[in-house]
Amino acid sequence: MSGRAFVFGDNIDTDVLAPGYLMKLPADELARHCLAAVDPAFASTVQPGDFVVAGANFGLGSSREQAAVSLKTLGVAAVIATGFARIFYRNALNLGLPALFCDAAGSIEAGDRLEVDPVAGQIINHTRNQTLAARPIPAHLMDMVRAGGLVAQLKARGMAA
Amino acid sequence: MLPDCAKWYKDRPFDQRGRHRPLVGLNRDCFDTVTAPQTLAQKLLSRAAGGASVMPGDIVTVEVDLIMAHDSSGPRRWKPQLEQLGARIKDPSRIVIVSDHYVPAVDAESAAILKLTRDFAHENGIARFHDMQGICHAILPEKGYLRPGIFVAGGDSHTPHAGAFGCYAAGFGATDMLGIVVTGQTWTIVPQTIRVEIDGTLGDGVAAKDIMLVLCRELGMDNAFKAIEFGGSCVRAMSMAERMVLANMTAELGGETGLIEPDATTVAHIRAHGGDPGADPLGWTADPGAPYERVVRLDAGTLEPHVAAPHSPANSAPVSAHLGTKVDQAYIGACVGAKLEDLQMAARVLAGRKVATGTRLLVAPSSSATTAQAAADGTLAVLMEAGATLLPSGCGACAGMGAGLLADGETCISSTNRNFKGRMGHAGASVYLGSPYTVAAAAVAGRIEDPRPLLQPLRRAA
Ligand code: SF4
Numbered sequence: 001m002s003g004r005a006f007v008f009g010d011n012i013d014t015d016v017l018a019p020g021y022l023m024k025l026p027a028d029e030l031a032r033h034c035l036a037a038v039d040p041a042f043a044s045t046v047q048p049g050d051f052v053v054a055g056a057n058f059g060l061g062s063s064r065e066q067a068a069v070s071l072k073t074l075g076v077a078a079v080i081a082t083g084f085a086r087i088f089y090r091n092a093l094n095l096g097l098p099a100l101f102c103d104a105a106g107s108i109e110a111g112d113r114l115e116v117d118p119v120a121g122q123i124i125n126h127t128r129n130q131t132l133a134a135r136p137i138p139a140h141l142m143d144m145v146r147a148g149g150l151v152a153q154l155k156a157r158g159m160a161a
Numbered sequence: 162m163l164p165d166c167a168k169w170y171k172d173r174p175f176d177q178r179g180r181h182r183p184l185v186g187l188n189r190d191c192f193d194t195v196t197a198p199q200t201l202a203q204k205l206l207s208r209a210a211g212g213a214s215v216m217p218g219d220i221v222t223v224e225v226d227l228i229m230a231h232d233s234s235g236p237r238r239w240k241p242q243l244e245q246l247g248a249r250i251k252d253p254s255r256i257v258i259v260s261d262h263y264v265p266a267v268d269a270e271s272a273a274i275l276k277l278t279r280d281f282a283h284e285n286g287i288a289r290f291h292d293m294q295g296i297c298h299a300i301l302p303e304k305g306y307l308r309p310g311i312f313v314a315g316g317d318s319h320t321p322h323a324g325a326f327g328c329y330a331a332g333f334g335a336t337d338m339l340g341i342v343v344t345g346q347t348w349t350i351v352p353q354t355i356r357v358e359i360d361g362t363l364g365d366g367v368a369a370k371d372i373m374l375v376l377c378r379e380l381g382m383d384n385a386f387k388a389i390e391f392g393g394s395c396v397r398a399m400s401m402a403e404r405m406v407l408a409n410m411t412a413e414l415g416g417e418t419g420l421i422e423p424d425a426t427t428v429a430h431i432r433a434h435g436g437d438p439g440a441d442p443l444g445w446t447a448d449p450g451a452p453y454e455r456v457v458r459l460d461a462g463t464l465e466p467h468v469a470a471p472h473s474p475a476n477s478a479p480v481s482a483h484l485g486t487k488v489d490q491a492y493i494g495a496c497v498g499a500k501l502e503d504l505q506m507a508a509r510v511l512a513g514r515k516v517a518t519g520t521r522l523l524v525a526p527s528s529s530a531t532t533a534q535a536a537a538d539g540t541l542a543v544l545m546e547a548g549a550t551l552l553p554s555g556c557g558a559c560a561g562m563g564a565g566l567l568a569d570g571e572t573c574i575s576s577t578n579r580n581f582k583g584r585m586g587h588a589g590a591s592v593y594l595g596s597p598y599t600v601a602a603a604a605v606a607g608r609i610e611d612p613r614p615l616l617q618p619l620r621r622a623a
Contacts, residue, residue, distance in 0.1 A: 057383045087318070
């Protein structure tokens with residue numbers, strides 16, 4: 001997967017990703033407010049296939065799944081961060097949104113063109129001619145991500161009664 | 162002595178081995194897979210994963226023994242997804258559903274959620290359904306549902322509460338929970354463990370809540386994917402009610418689960434509540450020399466009552482830093498801070514005193530059984546005579562849903578676990594967190610006050 005980087009700082013919380021007071025909106029409308037508190041132009045400029053890059057403890061706060069749903073609705077291909085809050089990390093993978101731990105995420109700058117291999121744990125920054133290591137997403141979780149998330153995977157596995 | 166294991170772990174925090182980790186390829190200098198000392202989290206996950214030995218960083222598929230959900234996160238989220246999937250609940254006997262967030266209904270919307278929850282429990286044969294009997298985390302131990310060694314998955318971030326009983330208990334989002342009710346399984350990354358060793362004796366008027374407010378500040382709230390093990394002589398001396406505070410607020414530390422090794426106190430509590438402690442409850446201990454990421458030590462004897470100032474539990478300081486801050490509302494409630502023992506703490510401050518003019522004291526006991534016990538032992542009478550208002554047993558103002566919400570510019574001191582902006586009402590309100598002693602002292606003084614000079618002996622009805 002390849003696309004542009006949108007870069008954010010540490011401690012991006014679930015209220016910034018999916019504001020609590022707007023939670024009653026339909027998913028596509030809620031997504032238009034995603035990250036608006038830190039970058040009002042984000043939702044209108046991000047293209048399907050682009051990446052969100054951030055610092056520590058991305059997605060902290062509530063267990064609300066809408067935080068990951070909004071990124072996915074906007075077509076974000078993967079989130080790359082130095083760290084994730086646990087429930088956000090699980091929610092993202094469950095929804096088919098790859099989340100990659102990368103200690104060197106701080107070297108990526110806004111607008112850089114990235115090529116990301118979540119299975120190998122490799123991020124190529126074409127703009128800066130750098131290759132960064134990320135923790136690979138383990139194979140059986142990547143199966144779920146590829147299937148489109150947990151619900152799609154359950155369906156494919158014939159969990160339907 | 163094992164060489165440099167901490168480094169070995171550190172270099173492989175997200176290793177890719179599955180549950181049946183091969184016996185080859187290990188760093189033999191560090192590990193003998195049979196005899197290497199293990200943390201309690203490792204042992205619990207090893208059991209839940211079917212017996213294979215596990216190490217921090219391993220991703221394991223675990224069988225979930227107890228599935229807990231409430232009216233906000235459970236059936237109303239599962240029902241449409243189950244229909245979309247054409248699937249059903251795998252094993253209703255493993256599920257506990259508790260209606261606590263929207264109780265009692267205050268509008269047509271909350272009434273509909275409660276009805277849906279009731280109907281769902283009935284239609285799916287979920288016998289362990291508790292409607293308006295108390296907060297989910299209080300209900301599990303009260304009904305004797307917890308047994309040392311089991312894996313508990315809850316659709317609520319404070320599920321680690323059950324770790325006080327030596328259960329591996331963790332909170333999950335809605336889709337995760339759906340997967341769990343359909344398959345009976347989930348995955349987790351075997352966590353690194355931080356051991357918190359608490360020795361010494363808490364002073365009178367200082368409580369487990371104060372310990373957690375200190376830890377939120379010292380350890381921070383970014384301990385994702387970590388287990389926190391609480392031990393030491395102070396923890397061993399604690400009642401189950403106080404141990405539950407430590408495990409509950411592991412959620413504020415950001416941890417996956419908070420664990421306390423079971424002992425005679427644990428077993429007695431389980432038996433007294435009609436539960437089954439299992440064949441070897443005392444076997445669930447960490448090994449001496451277990452590979453902790455770090456060990457943090459706390460001397461309980463030196464601890465003062467603490468309060469966390471707005472808007473974070475980590476923003477804590479000794480109560481002396483906030484003396485005199487005027488309080489509009491004092492709130493005793495939530496899974497963490499409205500158990501019988503918490504009401505008794507408040508009663509020791511409130512006995513023979515009145516809530517200050519201009520301040521209101523609201524008490525929402527954690528369960529209806531708690532209310533009944535507090536009525537029977539005289540605690541409730543003390544609170545009522547002091548001028549407290551009794552609220553229903555449920556999440557109430559803690560979840561920002563029930564009675565007791567705050568207006569713009571108001572200040573509240575609360576025995577709950579979170580004081581994020583806007584959680585208890587208007588975003589312009591200020592919420593301080595403290596122990597039930599400290600909340601009661603503020604109710605009497607009308608401002609934040611050290612509870613220790615106000616303490617009286619606990620009076621019980623004859
Ligand atoms: S009382 Fe508060 S913290 Fe406890 S489960 Fe309810 S909303 Fe969550």
